[in-house]
Amino acid sequence: xEPETDLKFGNxxxxxxxxxxxxxxxxxxxxxxxxxxxxxxxxxxxKPNWKKDILFRxxxxxxxxxxxxxxxxxxxxxxxxxxxxxxxxxxxxSNEYSFLLWERPFSLTSEAYYKKLTQVNSYTLEDVRIRYxxxxxxxxxxxxxxxxxxxAFVPGTESWISLGYMETKENRNNQGYISRPTDQRFxxxxxxxxxxxxxPDLKMYLNLVYNTGVPGGSPSYADPYIFQNRLRDYKRADLxxxxxxxxxxxxxxxxxxxxxxxxxxxxxxxxxxxxxxxSITNTWVRDIDSKNEYAxxxxxxxxxxxxxxxxxx
Numbered sequence: 001x002e003p004e005t006d007l008k009f010g011n012x013x014x015x016x017x018x019x020x021x022x023x024x025x026x027x028x029x030x031x032x033x034x035x036x037x038x039x040x041x042x043x044x045x046x047k048p049n050w051k052k053d054i055l056f057r058x059x060x061x062x063x064x065x066x067x068x069x070x071x072x073x074x075x076x077x078x079x080x081x082x083x084x085x086x087x088x089x090x091x092x093x094s095n096e097y098s099f100l101l102w103e104r105p106f107s108l109t110s111e112a113y114y115k116k117l118t119q120v121n122s123y124t125l126e127d128v129r130i131r132y133x134x135x136x137x138x139x140x141x142x143x144x145x146x147x148x149x150x151x152a153f154v155p156g157t158e159s160w161i162s163l164g165y166m167e168t169k170e171n172r173n174n175q176g177y178i179s180r181p182t183d184q185r186f187x188x189x190x191x192x193x194x195x196x197x198x199x200p201d202l203k204m205y206l207n208l209v210y211n212t213g214v215p216g217g218s219p220s221y222a223d224p225y226i227f228q229n230r231l232r233d234y235k236r237a238d239l240x241x242x243x244x245x246x247x248x249x250x251x252x253x254x255x256x257x258x259x260x261x262x263x264x265x266x267x268x269x270x271x272x273x274x275x276x277x278x279s280i281t282n283t284w285v286r287d288i289d290s291k292n293e294y295a296x297x298x299x300x301x302x303x304x305x306x307x308x309x310x311x312x313x
Contacts, residue, residue, distance in 0.1 A: 009048055009049055010046055010047050010048035010049045010050075011046070011047045012044065012045070012046055013044065013045040013046075013047075014042070014043065014044045014045070015042065015043045015044075016040075016041075016042045016043075017040070017041055017042075018038060018039065018040045018041070019038070019039040019040075019041070020036070020037070020038050020039075021035075021036070021037045021039070021064065021066050021085070022034070022035070022036045022037075023035055023066050025072065025079075025081035026081070027079065030079050030081055031081050031082075032081070033081040033082055035066065035084070035085065037064045037066070037085050038064075039061065039062055039063050039064045040061060040062055041059070041060070041061025041062070041063070041090075042059070042060055042061060043057065043058070043059040043060075044057070044058050044059075045057045045058075052097065052099065053097065053098040053099065054095060054096070054097050054098075055095060055096045056093075056094075056095045057092075057093070057094045057095065057096075058092070058093050059090065059091075059092040059094075060089075060090060060091050060092070061089075061090050062087065062088070062089055062090075063087070063088045063089075063090060064085040064086065064087050064088075065085055065086050065088075066085045067083045067084075067085065067086075067121060070130070070132065071083060071121050071132045071134065072132075072134055073132065073134060074132065074133060074134040074135070075131050075132075075133070075220065075221055078134075080134045080135065083121060083134050083135070083136060084119045084136050085119065086117060086118075086119050086120055086121055086136070087117065087118045087119050088115050088116065088117045088118075089115065089116045090113065090114075090115050091113065091114050091115075092111060092112070092113040093111070093112050093113075094109065094110060094111035094112070095109070095110055096108075096109050097109075101151065104151060104152040104153075104155060105151055105152060106149065106150070106151030106152070107149075107150055107151060108147070108148070108149050109147070109148045109149075109150075110145070110146070110147045110148075111145065111146050111147075112144070112145040113142070113143065113144060113145070114141070114142070114143045115141065115142040115143070116139075116141055117139060117140040117141065117142070117170075118139050119136040119139075120136065120137075120138040120139055120140050120170055121133060121134065121135070121136055121137075121138075122137060122138040122170060122172050123181070124217065124218050124219075124220060124222070124224055125181045125217040125218075125281060128281065129220065131220050131221075133172075137172055137173050138170045138171055138172040138173070139170065139171050140168065140169060140170035140171070140180060141168065141169060142166065142167070142168040143166070143167060143168075144164065144165050144166030144167060145164065145165055146162060146163065146164035146165075147162065147163050147164070148160060148161070148162040148163075149161050149162075153192065154193065154194050154195070156195070156200070157193040157194060157195065157203075158193060159190075159191055159192045159193050160189075160190070160191050161188075161189070161190045161191075162187075162188065162189045162190075163187075163188050164186070164187045164188075165185060165186055165187075166183075166184055166185065166187075167183060167185060168180045168182055168183045169183065172224075172225075175225060176225075178224065178225055178228060179215045179228065179230075180215070181214065181215055181217060182214065183214060183215055184211055184212060184214050185212045186210075186211070186212045187209075187210070187211040187212070188208075188209070188210045188211075189207075189208065189209050189210075190206075190207070190208040190209075191205065191206070191207050191208075192205065192206045193205045193206075201243055201244040201245075202241070202242075202243050203241070203242050203243075203244065204239070204240065204241050204242075205238075205239070205240045206237070206238070206239055207236075207237070207238040207239075207240075208236070208237050209234065209235070209236045209237075210233065210234070210235050210236075211233065211234040212230075212233050212234075213230040213231040213232050213233050213234065214230065214231055215228065215229070215230055215231075216229045216230055216231050216281070216282045216295055216297075217281055217282050217284075217295075218284070219284035219286075219293050222284075222293065227293070227295075229295065231279050231280075231281075231282070231297065232277075232278075232279060232297075234278045235274075235276045235278065236271075236272050236276060236278065237272070237273050237274055238269065238270065238271050238272065238273065239269065239270045239273050240267060240268070240269040240270075241267055241268060241269075242265050242266065242267025242268075242308065243265065243266055243267060244264075244265045245258055245261070245264040245265060245266070246258045246261040246262070246263060246264040247262075247263050247264075247265075248262065248263070260313060261311055261312065261313060262312045262313065263310065263311060263312035264310070264311045264312075265308075265309075265310045265311075266308070266309050266310075267307075267308050268305065268306065268307050268308065269305070269306040269308060270303065270304070270305055270306075271301070271303070271304040271305075271306065272300075272301065272302060272303050272304065273303060274303075275302050275303040277299050277302070278299065278300045279297035279298055279299050279300065280298055280299075280300055281297075281298045282295035282296060282297055282298065283295075283296045283297075283298055284296070
């Protein structure tokens with residue numbers, strides 16, 4: 001980040017910019033409409049003259065996202081060329097702290113953010129189908145925080161743990177705030193890597209993920225205010241074990257068969273090893289007699305065994 005300003009208590013970095021968009025919507029039986037938007041943004045960072053290696057950042061700006069073709073189509077398929085860009089005012093505060101623990105390098109990154117969204121082009125999600133309202137009929141907000149610690153818990157490896165919280169809601173046509181499809185709330189992730197001390201080329205990783213459930217969506221053309229249910233929590237554990245036969249740190253005699261490889265490793269991975277039934281969306285089924293809509297979860301892949309061979313000549 002440039003330029004840099006030297007202060008008595010540290011160094012101050014700042015970055016100021018502006019982004020412009022201009023686009024035209026036209027087509028057969030579609031009114032020709034042009035749009036122009038400006039998106040200013042700024043970021044400052046402060047590195048104090050402390051013994052501890054800490055960097056503070058503050059970012060803000062007005063971000064505007066021009067609509068894609070799909071966002072111009074309403075639920076009936078009609079094109080609305082007057083759909084405006086969604087606006088989002090961002091405010092993000094973060095810091096990075098680098099330190100030594102057990103005589104090994106670690107870093108702690110934390111971030112808190114708030115976003116105020118206007119001219120929101122709301123949408124509904126059914127299975128994998130996204131239907132936009134195409135009329136900028138909502139306002140919304142997003143806020144949350146995340147903390148991430150990464151470093152060499154085991155010498156010569158990189159592992160991390162992260163915790164996060166996010167809430168996002170929208171208000172459609174002044175009906176009140178409801179959860180947006182991406183309202184995930186709590187999430188946690190852990191990646192741990194290790195190896196056998198007497199056999200350092202035999203490596204292992206363990207990946208753990210836990211997320212609270214997101215909203216389950218609503219049927220097409222239905223009022224999302226009626227269908228405010230959530231999917232079950234997402235839980236997953238992956239395990240991988242591999243052995244490195246050759247890499248840049250190994251040298252072999254010219255006649256050795258591994259001398260032809262710059263990199264060679266063999267291993268296996270078990271994805272979702274506890275076979276959790278995680279769902280990603282709902283398919284809505286209508287009962288003919290009662291006219292009620294029922295949510296049928298769409299489940300993700302269950303346990304998978306993957307054999308992996310990597311080589312580079």
